[in-house]
Amino acid sequence: xxxxxxxxxxxxxxxxxxxxxxxxxxxxxxxxxxxxxxxxxxxxxxxxxxxxxxxxxxxxxxxxxxxxxxxxxxxxxxxxxxxxxxxxxxxxxxxxxxxxxxxxxxxxxxxxxxxxxxxxxxxxxxxxxxxxxxxxxxxxxxxxxxxxxxxxxxxxxxxxxxxxxxxxxxxxxxxxxxxxxxxxxxxxxxxxxxxxxxxxxxxxxxxxxxxxxxxxxxxxxxxxxxxxxxxxxxxxxxxxxxxxxxxxxx
Numbered sequence: 001x002x003x004x005x006x007x008x009x010x011x012x013x014x015x016x017x018x019x020x021x022x023x024x025x026x027x028x029x030x031x032x033x034x035x036x037x038x039x040x041x042x043x044x045x046x047x048x049x050x051x052x053x054x055x056x057x058x059x060x061x062x063x064x065x066x067x068x069x070x071x072x073x074x075x076x077x078x079x080x081x082x083x084x085x086x087x088x089x090x091x092x093x094x095x096x097x098x099x100x101x102x103x104x105x106x107x108x109x110x111x112x113x114x115x116x117x118x119x120x121x122x123x124x125x126x127x128x129x130x131x132x133x134x135x136x137x138x139x140x141x142x143x144x145x146x147x148x149x150x151x152x153x154x155x156x157x158x159x160x161x162x163x164x165x166x167x168x169x170x171x172x173x174x175x176x177x178x179x180x181x182x183x184x185x186x187x188x189x190x191x192x193x194x195x196x197x198x199x200x201x202x203x204x205x206x207x208x209x210x211x212x213x214x215x216x217x218x219x220x221x222x223x224x225x226x227x228x229x230x231x232x233x234x235x236x237x238x239x240x241x242x243x244x245x246x247x248x249x250x
Contacts, residue, residue: 001025001091002023002026003087003090004093007019007022012110024042028088029086030087031058031087032083033058060084065082066161066162067100068099074161077089078221081159105171114162121208122173123160123201125201142189148186152184152186156183158175158179162176163219167222168211170213172210172211174232175223175232194242
């Protein structure tokens with residue numbers, strides 16, 4: 001089938017970008033990224049610049065394939081990354097608009113590629129459990145209640161793709177940060193550092209220029225791993241509790 005593509009092209013972050021139209025021959029069995037591969041093969045054959053886009057595992061695990069498709073982060077399928085989206089969702093002659101995530105904290109590197117290293121810096125600020133000496137303790141040495149472990153596993157499913165930021169009208173990273181804070185803080189091993197973790201990660205989030213959460217919940221709707229906004233409420237409780245009992249500047 002023939003598809004019409006409107007793709008955002010931008011040489012780098014310091015140049016002005018714009019949409020460019022292409023036509024591609026594809027079939028319904030292709031994934032969305034395979035369709036872009038076909039497009040790039042045709043562009044290279046014509047000695048034109050291929051479209052830059054990110055990908056890695058192509059199995060819905062890494063989150064690298066982030067892009068906005070027809071106004072929706074990762075495309076129209078719920079709970080699905082771009083690489084797992086297939087062309088059977090589209091019809092012959094459809095026009096598909098493809099653009100990068102739009103957020104000040106995710107500057108465009110080239111075309112559909114954005115720099116999401118701000119997420120890495122948030123994790124470096126506190127998204128870990130410290131082990132100062134010796135080897136890691138046995139995982140079964142500390143009993144964990146089933147309900148708590150289930151909630152922690154659900155939060156840990158976050159792949160850090162940034163769809164929550166792209167979906168939020170304020171470009172907030174609260175769903176991402178709350179998922180990382182929850183999956184560590186719900187476990188006994190992570191409770192010791194929970195106060196410092198929350199304060200440090202929220203402070204770094206603000207330093208990176210992400211917006212404030214206004215409870216639109218578009219983040220949950222567009223999250224490919226369907227992370228719950230209940231984690232944001234949990235983060236807020238932890239933050240206010242830590243801030244009231246801390247001498248750290250917040």
